[in-house]
Amino acid sequence: xxxxxxxxxxxxxxxxxxxxxxxxxxxxxxxxxxxxxxxxxxxxxxxxxxxxxxxxxxxxxxxxxxxxxxxxxxxxxxxxxxxxxxxxxxxxxxxxxxxxxxxxxxxxxxxxxxxxxxxxxxxxxxxxxxxxxxxxxxxxxxxxxxxxxxxxxxxxxxxxxxxxxxxxxxxxxxxxxxxxxxxx
Amino acid sequence: xxxxxxxxxxxxxxxxxxxxxxxxxxxxxxxxxxxxxxxxxxxxxxxxxxxxxxxxxxxxxxxxxxxxxxxxxxxxxxxxxxxxxxxxxxxxxxxxxxxxxxxxxxxxxxxxxxxxxxxxxxxxxxxxxxxxxxxxxxxxxxxxxxxxxxxxxxxxxxxxxxxxxxxxxxxxxxxxxxxxxxxxxxxxxxxxxxxxxxxxxxxxxxxxxxxxxxxxxxxxxxxxxxxxxxxxxxxxxxxxxxxxxxxxxxxxxxxxxxxxxxxxxxxxxxxxxxxxxxxxxxxxxxxxxxxxxxxxxxxxxxxxxxxxxxxxxxxxxxxxxxxxxxxxxxxxxxxxxxxxxxxxxxxxxxxxxxxxxxxxxxxxxxxxxxxxxxxxxxxxxxxxxxxxxxxxxxxxxxxxxxxxxxxxxxxxxxxxxxxxxxxxxxxxxxx
Numbered sequence: 306x307x308x309x310x311x312x313x314x315x316x317x318x319x320x321x322x323x324x325x326x327x328x329x330x331x332x333x334x335x336x337x338x339x340x341x342x343x344x345x346x347x348x349x350x351x352x353x354x355x356x357x358x359x360x361x362x363x364x365x366x367x368x369x370x371x372x373x374x375x376x377x378x379x380x381x382x383x384x385x386x387x388x389x390x391x392x393x394x395x396x397x398x399x400x401x402x403x404x405x406x407x408x409x410x411x412x413x414x415x416x417x418x419x420x421x422x423x424x425x426x427x428x429x430x431x432x433x434x435x436x437x438x439x440x441x442x443x444x445x446x447x448x449x450x451x452x453x454x455x456x457x458x459x460x461x462x463x464x465x466x467x468x469x470x471x472x473x474x475x476x477x478x479x480x481x482x483x484x485x486x487x488x489x
Numbered sequence: 490x491x492x493x494x495x496x497x498x499x500x501x502x503x504x505x506x507x508x509x510x511x512x513x514x515x516x517x518x519x520x521x522x523x524x525x526x527x528x529x530x531x532x533x534x535x536x537x538x539x540x541x542x543x544x545x546x547x548x549x550x551x552x553x554x555x556x557x558x559x560x561x562x563x564x565x566x567x568x569x570x571x572x573x574x575x576x577x578x579x580x581x582x583x584x585x586x587x588x589x590x591x592x593x594x595x596x597x598x599x600x601x602x603x604x605x606x607x608x609x610x611x612x613x614x615x616x617x618x619x620x621x622x623x624x625x626x627x628x629x630x631x632x633x634x635x636x637x638x639x640x641x642x643x644x645x646x647x648x649x650x651x652x653x654x655x656x657x658x659x660x661x662x663x664x665x666x667x668x669x670x671x672x673x674x675x676x677x678x679x680x681x682x683x684x685x686x687x688x689x690x691x692x693x694x695x696x697x698x699x700x701x702x703x704x705x706x707x708x709x710x711x712x713x714x715x716x717x718x719x720x721x722x723x724x725x726x727x728x729x730x731x732x733x734x735x736x737x738x739x740x741x742x743x744x745x746x747x748x749x750x751x752x753x754x755x756x757x758x759x760x761x762x763x764x765x766x767x768x769x770x771x772x773x774x775x776x777x778x779x780x781x782x783x784x785x786x787x788x789x790x791x792x793x794x795x796x797x798x799x800x801x802x803x804x805x806x807x808x809x810x811x812x813x814x815x816x817x818x819x820x821x822x823x824x825x826x827x828x829x830x831x832x833x834x835x836x837x838x839x840x841x842x843x844x845x846x847x848x849x850x851x852x853x854x855x856x857x858x859x860x861x862x863x864x865x866x867x868x869x870x871x872x873x874x875x876x877x878x879x880x881x882x883x884x885x886x887x888x889x890x891x892x893x894x895x896x897x898x899x900x901x902x903x904x905x906x907x908x909x910x911x912x913x914x915x916x917x918x919x920x
Contacts, residue, residue: 344584344637351630368683371619379626380656386633387652390645448615449680 322363329356341398343389347382354378368448501849506686508601508612519611523600531757535562538868545872556810556827572746577639580743584638589744589751591631596755599624599762604685606775606852617685618666621766622659625721628759629655632723632730635752636740647739650879651730654720657886658727662717664894665710668901669770672699672707675905689774696781700771703904706897711771713894718763720886722756724867726874727882734876764863765856772859775852793847796854800838807831 333353340346354377361370404410453460455467500507500515507515536551536559543550551558576585602617604610614620629652636648673691674681682688692698700711720727731739741752768774777792808831814824840846841854877885903910 342581344581344634348584348587348634367614367616368619371616371623374623375619375626379623379629380659383626383629383633383652383656386630386637387649387656390633390637390649446615448683452680 323360326356326359326363329353330360339402341400341402343392343397344386347385347389350385351378351382354382366447368451504608506608506610506613508610508614516611519609520601523603523611524597527597527600527758527761528754530761531754532562532566534757534760534864535565535753537864538871541865541868542872545869556814556823559827559830566750569746569750574746574748575743577641577743579640581638581640584634585743588631588635588638589748589755591634592628592755593631593751593758595624595628595631596758596762600758602685603762603765604689604769604774605856606849607686607690609775609853610686613684613686616683618670618683618688618766618770621685621762622663622666625759625762626655626659628755631755632740635744636730639740639743641743643736643738643742644740647730647732647736647742651723651740654723654727654729654882654886657883658717658720658890661713661886661890661894662721664891664898665713665717666766666770668706668710668894668898669699671898671901671905672702685769685774688769689776692773693776693780698771698773698776703901706901706904707771709893709897710901711767713890713897714767714771716885717890718767719867719870720882722760722763722867724756724760725871726876728876729879729882732876760864760867761860764860764867767863768856768859775856777851777855793851794842796851797838797841797847799854800834800841804831804835804838807834 330353333349333356336349337346337353340349354373358370358373358378361367361373455461455463500512503510507519539561540550540558551561554560554564576582599621601611602614602620604613632651632655633648636644636646636651639645669688670681670683672681672695673688676691676694682691695702698707700707719725723730729739730736731741733739736742741749744752773780779788783792807827811824811828811831814820814827841850
């Protein structure tokens with residue numbers, strides 16, 4: 306009996322996992338804005354980001370998922386926690402939470418809701434905004450495909466955008482150094 | 490019964506990892522094996538570290554519990570489990586409770602992709618090395634939250650130091666890793682790979698360990714990683730987050746009993762994890778030493794006998810110590826125990842001589858031997874180097890390792906693409 310012939314497990318990209326991850330993300334997101342303790346908010350945000358990485362995996366984009374874990378959960382959130390830990394938690398616990406941007410919030414939520422409706426509705430002629438797509442290559446090729454899109458001489462269409470984005474980040478880093486240091 | 494044997498045999502002859510075959514049962518078996526193996530390795534490291542450090546400092550180290558203190562780690566573990574578990578009154582209970590588990594989860598999850606052999610990995614991911622770096626970088630979250638949740642000064646300072654240190658050294662570490670990934674792309678298809686098994690296979694195909702590739706570029710990358718990995722695991726001389734002489738015990742000062750032992754477990758398995766990254770990326774993973782200079786079937790046979798001989802040598806050491814045990818009746822149990830331990834090692838050694846076992850297990854042996862060399866280095870560092878000051882630590886990370894890593898990356902890319910670059914230059918100059 307060849308082990309490869311043993312019935313393989315069903316794929317992970319099932320509706321069950323999608324709803325599980327989506328629930329985790331939404332609960333995490335709500336906790337981020339309702340917790341008074343900033344460290345608890347940060348930990349809820351980490352949970353949300355990890356669930357998001359799992360969602361990328363479900364979309365057969367392992368490279369994006371890996372980068373999400375390294376950059377957001379492992380890098381940015383550590384810096385967040387670093388700053389938050391220096392805040393006096395006792396004071397923030399006593400302060401009343403406020404939200405002065407509810408008008409903008411409602412507008413943004415309405416726009417997002419409208420977008421969702423637009424995505425999910427099918428016109429009478431059967432056309433949708435996002436037609437159902439199917440992956441044309443194996444999941445394992447994801448990293449190589451992304452590299453091809455970015456750097457390949459023949460297929461690399463996003464090289465310029467990529468370089469511009471990295472230049473922007475460099476400018477931001479230099480700006481941070483200039484603003485933080487009086488004398489360089 | 491016959492079916493079961495046949496099933497197991499069919500797997501043992503397969504040339505896939507359980508993850509690639511989508512085989513749930515074997516994946517579970519592998520996960521359990523890796524977990525048990527890691528726990529034994531951590532126990533062994535505990536004993537070895539105390540013994541080796543002691544001998545470096547001209548002491549004897551643990552000698553009381555069992556012959557040569559062999560049972561000391563078990564006694565320690567029992568003590569830790571029976572100890573009162575204290576949570577400080579002012580601590581943030583939930584975060585305090587969760588933090589050790591984050592660290593342990595991060596430290597153990599990375600072993601999903603560690604390739605002990607071409608088929609001996611739980612699974613092989615397309616993003617293997619990225620996954621390992623990402624998940625092991627999550628452990629700092631556990632350390633930071635542990636320090637904060639203790640609501641005490643020393644742990645907070647330890648946590649702050651730890652987060653700053655880990656974020657700084659991750660950058661240099663990443664640059665060194667990227668230079669290796671560039672090297673994997675030097676084949677006809679010129680596509681590199683992030684998969685851990687793929688990286689070792691690239692070294693096999695190029696007939697060169699990446700530490701010797703483009704000498705000295707590979708060596709420099711290896712050096713950057715070897716320094717950064719000590720800093721990543723908070724070990725001496727970079728153990729500022731838990732500097733005993735300054736911060737009592739740093740981020741885990743307020744932890745005791747079982748929770749403290751989780752931190753201990755996580756620290757050692759993280760050390761094993763980063764060492765296995767270094768072994769996979771630069772030292773040829775499961776490949777045996779001298780594949781080029783000493784090749785041919787004779788040498789293959791000789792090298793495949795080494796695992797068994799190593800165990801027989803250890804068994805011989807144990808029997809020699811049995812003979813040297815004091816002949817007093819009080820030592821009778823210990824003497825019998827040591828002889829039994831020696832016999833166990835000898836049986837393992839003999840099993841490793843069976844041809845079928847020998848061929849399947851030698852990969853695991855070479856991988857583990859290379860990782861063990863790193864583990865010894867960790868203890869050696871701790872025994873010899875004085876601790877860095879924090880500003881020195883930052884200076885090394887940002888002003889030495891980072892620029893070197895950037896230069897290394899550019900140079901590796903230039904050297905790797907030298908053929909095409911020269912062709913381009915010639916094409917421009919011809920008219």
